[in-house]
Amino acid sequence: EVQLVESGGGLVQPGGSLRLSCAASGFTFSSYWMSWVRQAPGKGLEWVANIKQDGSEKYYVDSVKGRFTISRDNAKNSLYLQMNSLRAEDTAVYYCAREIYDFWSGYRDRFDYWGQGTLVTVSS
Amino acid sequence: QSALTQPRSVSGSPGQSVTISCTGTSSDVGGYNYVSWYQQHPGKAPKLMIYDVSKRPSGVPDRFSGSKSGNTASLTISGLQAEDEADYYCCSYAGSYLVVFGGGTKLTVL
Numbered sequence: 001e002v003q004l005v006e007s008g009g010g011l012v013q014p015g016g017s018l019r020l021s022c023a024a025s026g027f028t029f030s031s032y033w034m035s036w037v038r039q040a041p042g043k044g045l046e047w048v049a050n051i052k053q054d055g056s057e058k059y060y061v062d063s064v065k066g067r068f069t070i071s072r073d074n075a076k077n078s079l080y081l082q083m084n085s086l087r088a089e090d091t092a093v094y095y096c097a098r099e100i101y102d103f104w105s106g107y108r109d110r111f112d113y114w115g116q117g118t119l120v121t122v123s124s
Numbered sequence: 125q126s127a128l129t130q131p132r133s134v135s136g137s138p139g140q141s142v143t144i145s146c147t148g149t150s151s152d153v154g155g156y157n158y159v160s161w162y163q164q165h166p167g168k169a170p171k172l173m174i175y176d177v178s179k180r181p182s183g184v185p186d187r188f189s190g191s192k193s194g195n196t197a198s199l200t201i202s203g204l205q206a207e208d209e210a211d212y213y214c215c216s217y218a219g220s221y222l223v224v225f226g227g228g229t230k231l232t233v234l
Contacts, residue, residue: 044213045225095169100175107158107217108158108217108222109158109175109176110175110176110215111162111215112181113172117169
C-alpha cells in the first residue's frame, strides 16, 4: 500500500524558515517524480514544486522561486521542502504527492497518491 | 498562469447526475489531454478520480466520467450518492514544467 506521511509543519514568524519532510513507503520511491502541493485555508490547490527521480531536475511555481528548495533522499525514501523567507501568504496545508509523467510524451500527467498534509502557519 | 475556472458549487439529489465544468485556455486544457480530477472530503487529502481527460484509476466507480470539448473539461457523476458530497478540483498540464488547478467546486447532495 502506497503511503506518504508529511511532517515538520508548525507556526513560524514571517521571514522564518521551516523544513518539511515526507516519508514514502509501499512503492519504489526512486522511480517516481515527487511534488509538493499546498492549500491555503479555505482555498484551492496550488502546485509548489517537483523533483525528478534522481534529483537532477527541480521546478518551482514562480511565487516560491529563490525561497523554497525541494530535495529528496532516495536511500531514506524521503522528500523534503526547505522553506525560507516565509510570508503570511505561504500559510497552507502542504501535501506531498507522487507524480506520474506520460511515458511517451514526457509531459506531466497526474498526481496519483497524496499524503494527509502538514499545516504551515506563518504569523507573528 | 491563471487558475482554471470551475463553478463554485453544484448540487443534485441522490440518484441524479451532475456535471462540473473546468474552463481553461488553448495553453492548458485545450492544448493537451492531460486533465485530471480530484475529490477532496473535508479535512482529507485529495484523491485522484479521473486522469487523461476520461480514464478512471482502479477502484474509482464508473459513475464518475470525464470528457473534454475545446478549452473546457467536464466531470460527470451519475447516480449521485451521499458520499459523493465533497470538493472537486480539476488540473491540467500547461506546457513546459507547469500544471494548473481549478479553483474547486463544492458538490452538495441534497
